[in-house]
Amino acid sequence: xxxxxxxxxxxxxxxRLNRPDKLNAVNAQMLDMLEEHLETAAKDADVRAxxxxxxxxxxxxxxxxxxxxxQNGESDDDFVAREMRRNFAVITKFLNFPKPxxxxxxxxxxxxxxxxSAVCDITIAAEGCRFGAPEVRFGSGIVCMILxxxxxxxxxxxxxxxxxxxxxxxxxxxxxxxxxxxxEDELLPQAFALAGEISLNDPLAVQLTKKALLNSLNIAxxxxxxxxxxxxxxxxxxxxxxxxxEFNRILDAEGAKAALAWRADQLPDS
Numbered sequence: 001x002x003x004x005x006x007x008x009x010x011x012x013x014x015x016r017l018n019r020p021d022k023l024n025a026v027n028a029q030m031l032d033m034l035e036e037h038l039e040t041a042a043k044d045a046d047v048r049a050x051x052x053x054x055x056x057x058x059x060x061x062x063x064x065x066x067x068x069x070x071q072n073g074e075s076d077d078d079f080v081a082r083e084m085r086r087n088f089a090v091i092t093k094f095l096n097f098p099k100p101x102x103x104x105x106x107x108x109x110x111x112x113x114x115x116x117s118a119v120c121d122i123t124i125a126a127e128g129c130r131f132g133a134p135e136v137r138f139g140s141g142i143v144c145m146i147l148x149x150x151x152x153x154x155x156x157x158x159x160x161x162x163x164x165x166x167x168x169x170x171x172x173x174x175x176x177x178x179x180x181x182x183x184e185d186e187l188l189p190q191a192f193a194l195a196g197e198i199s200l201n202d203p204l205a206v207q208l209t210k211k212a213l214l215n216s217l218n219i220a221x222x223x224x225x226x227x228x229x230x231x232x233x234x235x236x237x238x239x240x241x242x243x244x245x246e247f248n249r250i251l252d253a254e255g256a257k258a259a260l261a262w263r264a265d266q267l268p269d270s
Contacts, residue, residue, distance in 0.1 A: 008046070010196075013049070014192075015037055017053070023108060027064040034093075049099055049196075050195070051191045058106065063111060084230065088226075088230050090116075091116055095119035096214065100121045100122070102195045103117040105125050110165055115144040115146055122194060123177070126187045130168060132159070132165030133165075138247075138251070138259075146226065147159060149217060151176050151177050152175075
C-alpha cells in the first residue's frame, strides 16, 4: 500500500498520508510522493482545490527522525543540512501551491506536520486533536518558522520555547492556528464541503486571490525570514554540546522519558 494516496472527487483532489502504523510520520519516500502528487494536482485543470488528511489514529506525529543515510563522501553535517532543506522544500511546496488546500487534522498534529497544516489555506481539526512543536525538548529546531506569521509572536514564542505537544483544538482555534473544530465524524465531510464551495468559484479569481495573499506576506519578508530560520535550524541540528551528546546517548539507549528526566535532574535546585 502506498504511503501517500491521491484521488479525485470531481473538482476536489484528496491527498492522504497513509502510514498509520507510524502515526503517519513523514519519511523520505513520503516526501517524494507528496511532491509528485502536488505537481500532478497543480497541472490538472479539473482540480480546483485539495483536501489533505491522514489515515488511522492521527493526521501526523511529524517528520520521521530517521530519514536515511549520508551519501558517499558526504559528511554527517552536510547530510543533515540536505535533509533539512529537503523537508523545508516540501513544506513550502504546500505553502506556494497555486490552488487552495483544506487540511483536515485529527489525533496528533505535531512538529513539521503541524507546519504543513499551518501553511494550508484552511485548517479544520477534529475534537480531541492535539497540536505541538516539541522540537526544543529534543535539541532540535523548527524546519519552517511559519508560526509567527500565522499566530503572532507571543503565541509562537510560547509554543516553540515551551515545546508543548498538548495544545488542544480549542486553544489552537483561539490563537488562529486552525479555522474551526468539528466532531471527528464531521471532519472530512466539512473539509470536502469547504473545498467544494471553493470549487464553485471562478478558478482564475481564486488562484490570483491566493497569489495576492501570499505576495502580501512575501513583501513583508516571509520568504527571507523562513530561509534565514532554516539556516539557524541547520546550525541547531549540526552543533553538539556536552549536554546534547549525553541527552542523545540516553535517548538512544533508554528512550525519550529517561532522556528528559536526565536533563531535568541537571537543573540546579530551586
